Amino acid sequence: MFNPRDIIEALAGNVKQTKSPFGIPKFMVNKWFKDLSLPKEGEYLLFTGLMYQFTPFIEKSTQYLEKYEGTKMATLLKYARYVPAYLSGIGLAMMTSGKEKKEAGQTLKNIALLLQKSKINFGYRPDLDNYSGILLYDMGDQKGFVAHAKMLAQKLQNAGIKKIITVDPHTAYALKELFPKYTGISFDVKPYFELLDLEPKDCDLQVTLHDPCFFGRYLQVSDIARKVLTNFGISVSNIRNQGEFTSCCGGPAESISPSLSNEIMEKRAKELEEPGKPIIAYCPICLGNLKKSGADVEDLSTLLVRHI
Amino acid sequence: MSSISLDFAEELKEYSEDKALECFNCGTCAAICPLVHDNFPRRMIRYIQVGAREKILENSDELWRCLHCGLCTHTCPREADPGEIILGLKRFVVANWRS
Numbered sequence: 001m002f003n004p005r006d007i008i009e010a011l012a013g014n015v016k017q018t019k020s021p022f023g024i025p026k027f028m029v030n031k032w033f034k035d036l037s038l039p040k041e042g043e044y045l046l047f048t049g050l051m052y053q054f055t056p057f058i059e060k061s062t063q064y065l066e067k068y069e070g071t072k073m074a075t076l077l078k079y080a081r082y083v084p085a086y087l088s089g090i091g092l093a094m095m096t097s098g099k100e101k102k103e104a105g106q107t108l109k110n111i112a113l114l115l116q117k118s119k120i121n122f123g124y125r126p127d128l129d130n131y132s133g134i135l136l137y138d139m140g141d142q143k144g145f146v147a148h149a150k151m152l153a154q155k156l157q158n159a160g161i162k163k164i165i166t167v168d169p170h171t172a173y174a175l176k177e178l179f180p181k182y183t184g185i186s187f188d189v190k191p192y193f194e195l196l197d198l199e200p201k202d203c204d205l206q207v208t209l210h211d212p213c214f215f216g217r218y219l220q221v222s223d224i225a226r227k228v229l230t231n232f233g234i235s236v237s238n239i240r241n242q243g244e245f246t247s248c249c250g251g252p253a254e255s256i257s258p259s260l261s262n263e264i265m266e267k268r269a270k271e272l273e274e275p276g277k278p279i280i281a282y283c284p285i286c287l288g289n290l291k292k293s294g295a296d297v298e299d300l301s302t303l304l305v306r307h308i
Numbered sequence: 309m310s311s312i313s314l315d316f317a318e319e320l321k322e323y324s325e326d327k328a329l330e331c332f333n334c335g336t337c338a339a340i341c342p343l344v345h346d347n348f349p350r351r352m353i354r355y356i357q358v359g360a361r362e363k364i365l366e367n368s369d370e371l372w373r374c375l376h377c378g379l380c381t382h383t384c385p386r387e388a389d390p391g392e393i394i395l396g397l398k399r400f401v402v403a404n405w406r407s
């Protein structure tokens with residue numbers, strides 16, 4: 001386990017300086033929309049919160065942290081001075097492979113396509129699409145989170161935004177529950193799958209759905225995701241820990257203790273592997289973590305796009 | 309023996325809702341927590357109840373093992389919100405580092 005103080009101060013410093021927990025400038029992270037001609041205006045604003053875009057960087061950073069955790073070397077190196085370097089900056093961006101970055105972008109393209117096919121009137125504004133600050137909240141840097149959330153909520157309000165589509169559970173929770181509570185500014189926030197209205201090809205398929213904690217338990221919208229799948233003729237196997245009683249994928253512990261994160265992930269992967277394949281995730285952190293366990297897993301949007 | 313701070317619960321009100329006294333120590337949260345770690349989070353809540361402020365600061369690294377998965381909060385029979393209490397303790401410790 002790393003010293004939480006070093007990790008938190010590194011992440012908080014990055015968010016303060018660059019508005020991103022990994023200190024990588026937004027133009028290097030957010031490129032998925034560049035070869036699409038998405039409208040800027042619409043009834044809804046598509047707000048990715050950059051979580052899918054961050055996943056390849058998180059994976060790379062965890063690989064480095066994993067190498068040091070629990071080794072003698074780690075004690076000698078004194079985490080405070082060396083470890084945060086693996087968590088941030090252009091260096092991390094350079095170390096991360098283009099293939100993984102492309103894959104993360106493809107998921108967002110799929111989501112945009114699903115919304116278009118469902119005739120949802122939405123716009124995308126890269127200038128308004130920012131990290132929600134949720135990691136600061138989860139780590140207990142309340143001051144840092146509130147300052148970041150206020151800045152962002154104000155920016156969205158000034159742009160006249162009222163309705164927002166989110167793509168991941170962490171950003172959805174931040175915007176739907178935390179922003180009204182801590183910034184006093186509310187938006188009508190919907191996860192993208194709640195808006196889907198598609199004409200699917202009938203498919204004879206069985207999947208196991210891994211509900212993320214924030215969609216399954218905190219926001220209680222996992223029945224909507226199940227309905228989307230059943231409307232496609234896809235049957236979802238029942239597992240013991242699902243919906244509001246879903247089990248964590250271990251992702252949130254990644255930066256503090258990669259070994260603890262792996263332990264939780266292995267347990268969850270076993271629960272999911274039993275009833276049938278493939279496993280479907282609908283959170284970038286869960287997706288990345290379950291992939292790491294070697295599970296046969298893909299994103300909900302990837303599966304749906306293949307069947308429209 | 310560690311010192312006891314009688315106004316610890318009062319001090320924590322700044323960081324989270326004051327729910328620790330709702331807890332009757334049943335252990336459901338510790339049983340369901342995926343960390344399966346040394347009576348966590350129940351032990352931390354007990355420290356609050358008895359004012360063991362120093363114990364929390366001494367063991368503060370443990371708080372960041374919590375995944376904020378919410379399973380304990382969802383199953384606590386007393387609605388004591390153990391997951392949010394842990395988050396509140398993280399905030400308390402961060403504020404302490406920075407003070």
Ligand code: SF4
Nearest residue numbers: 331332334335337384
């Ligand atoms: S489940 Fe609730 S009442 Fe039981 S020990 Fe945990 S916090 Fe206390």
Ligand code: SF4
Nearest residue numbers: 341374375377378380
């Ligand atoms: S929120 Fe934290 S303490 Fe509660 S069950 Fe999840 S990991 Fe355990």
